[in-house]
Amino acid sequence: MKASEAWSGDELLTHARAGESSAFAALVRRYQRTVYSIALRMLNDRHRAEDLAQEVFLQLYRALDSIDSDTHLVFWLRKVAVNRAIDRMRQESRHDSEPLTDAVTVVDESIADDPLLHRRMTELIAELSPAARAVVVLRYQEDLDPVDIAGTLDMSINTVKSHLKRSLMQLRARVQGTAIVEDIR
């Protein structure tokens, strides 16, 4: 194991800021899962998610001096990943986006009790509006509470709560609808 892997987030930050590329690479390895997962759930496409996640780390590299601590870093990464994803979705919505077929590959089946349901769930999440999707991803993937989500997305807490409530209702209705259709078949 490399020495940098044993460092705390704050130590890694200090070394990365001093220009040690091995420390920055260790930072990437430490947070790639968070950033990539947000990008993937938002864009629902592995290639675009990889590209966006790379851009987020590239932006981090340029902004290293403005990051105070490990906690700030995680907040920053989530915020930049979500905002970049929303921007990209808005840009791409001008061109007709294809049906989210890549969602099929997104579910990690080893951890899924019901892969089909989870697949359907990720497809339905991908149909939410960009802002609602961001709220759902931060709540159920990143496990943030509404206050932190509001801070990350620059939204009021009431807006976050209303997005959550509406998205849950919508998703539940769609999942139940799917189940009914499957029962009829």
Place this chain on the structure above:
Amino acid sequence: MSKDFEQQLRDALQPVDPEEGFDQRVMARIAQERSRSRTKITRWASVALAASVLFVAVLGAHQWQLRREQEGLEARKQLIEALRLTGEKLDVAYQAVNRESSLPADDGSGA
């Protein structure tokens, strides 16, 4: 039911790892960007150097032109002064000649 549904959401949204070698791809992209920005800086430095050389050359030519004009003016002034002095001297000589010729003529008899 609501808790179950939220748990299902959490299960469906389990974090996923990017493909192997993600960190290396990020580092390669950073290296690429750094080399691109270095090239850009070099290009800007060359342009700035060329602009400076041109500026110095134009400034030098302008200074040289000014100096030549000043030398020309100086030479003109000297010429005018020389002409004035010559004129004055000619005047003096002319007056002397006039004075000489207005004196009564000496016939050389000595009487």
